Amino acid sequence: MKRVSKKHIVAKRQEEHMLFEKKILKATQCNFIVSLHAAFKDTRYIYMVMEFCVGGEIWTKLKEVGRFDEPIAMFCTACVVEAYAYLHKKNIMYRDLKPENLMLDIKGYVKLVDFGFSKEMVHGDKTYSFVGTPEYMAPEIIKNQGHDFAVDFWSLGVLIYELLVGSPPFSSSEPQKIYAKILDGVLKYPPYMSEAARSIISKMCRWFSSMNWHKLRVGQLDAPTVRLIRKGPCYINFDRFPLDQTKAEEEFSGWDRDF
Template identity: 45%
Template sequence: MQLIGGLDDDSSRHNESDELKAKLEAEAVFFSTVSLNDFHVICTLGVGGFSRVELVQLKSDTSRSFAMKVLKKRHILDTSQQGHILSERRIMMDAHGPFTVRLYRTFRDSKYLYMLQEACLGGELWTLLSARGSFEDGTTRFYTGCVVEALAFLHVRGIIYRDLKPENIILDHRGYAKLVDFGFAKKVGLGQKTWTFCGTPEYVAPEIILNKGHDISADCWSLGILIYELLSGSPPFSGSDPMNTYNIILRGIDMVEFPKKISKSAANLIKRLCRDNPSERVGNQKNGVKDIQKHKWFEGFNWEGLRQTTLAPPFTPTVEGPLDTRNFDCFPDDSEAPPPDEESGWDLEF
């Protein structure tokens, strides 16, 4: 009986992967036929250093909306960010995980690059956390579970995310969390290290600060920081400026006084994720992410329900249709003069 069960399980997995493959192929065909003129800009969802994210609607099918990230080419060149942008595109075009925001296709003209992405209209996790101050255990477990699934998907492909924080976690209309913004993500061979200094100061692992080279274990460290911040409302290491923050990080997690609201098992997981020595971090040992999923803090958590999206999220955002932006701050339309043309050709793959 057991054997038959195993076979059935395998065949249903094959069917699932075949279905996914067919869906992705059909999507690729559809998106290869659309152009920039097929979209109508609704409003601005977010503004970054050299980019804006616009909510756009498909003119031929008004029930479909997307997030269009628009980047200034000249600014990318002036700040030597070409490598990051090309890496972001390659990784996102390849990483079609259920807990990472999808990139459907990209466009370019003489002034801008455009990245057509899935619109997640539930808002940023950061907004929800700010409104509530902190989350209780069950809520934090759900969002952490989504992030663990996203990181497992990336890590098995040799991709380090390197910018984990509540601002980069976005909710879809159901309330499921996805990672967005792959500007710092990097593909390194399995077992390889990289030396780029990047990330958000409060979330940076000690080996990045010390320039010792880092790998996927840097994401395990950041996961510990994220759990602490979701449970308490602020990260465990925070100084008056980045240098001060780095010095506090280097003192180690054992110097941090945990607030009472963080349970013993949560504190144990955080401390095991934030070990100074990367090889000692839970999630970076031979069982990988399974060690995180089997930790006492996750006892009884329905991982299969999370993967199948049958698990009820702790918070269901109000989203009434594809153009409902109530979960985002309002940003004024771009009033800046258009940037100068940039036609050097570094962006041909867009």
């Protein structure tokens, strides 16, 4: 269950994003996107009850093993490609790809979560909002030149790099330095990375030559990611955080009327 303080949403001006996230998840039927079972609210929070992805975040698994081998990275990325195909067909840009927003189900298949930065847009149009996670932002977002669905594929290249290396290609503790590196566009590839992987990261092609897309779509592939999922209590694959005992303040502006 995702629980978000309404006061926090209003303070960050995320009302429209939250309503759009609920709308997308409610209308979505895709094996590669987390499904929403129910949404409700009280005076302090909005709540979204989603399917439980027992394997936890790809981010957690990446931290545990350091970096993924190519079959695992390729499988994870192929699942994202399927989710993208579904969303783009419905004129929805995702715009927040990163390992923290990818979850593993019990079979090891990857599902996209968190649609707070998504946007509905007609193909051929451009939008000018400055959104995303700095390491994954495309140059056209940083330069505010107007962006379209292509930004999702830029972030896919960044994801492949991070899965194979264990850290993103453009990083710094300061966002401004990250943006400068992205605009410079200089990529350093570690020696163990295959030529095909380097090619897909710089050109988005060739890497999926061994992927059986039909079997992936209907869930008939044996997911190599299964070996990342630990057996045990239902929460064993998740990072543990101390329980936040503080209560959010009440919020009555009414933006969540239809939530």
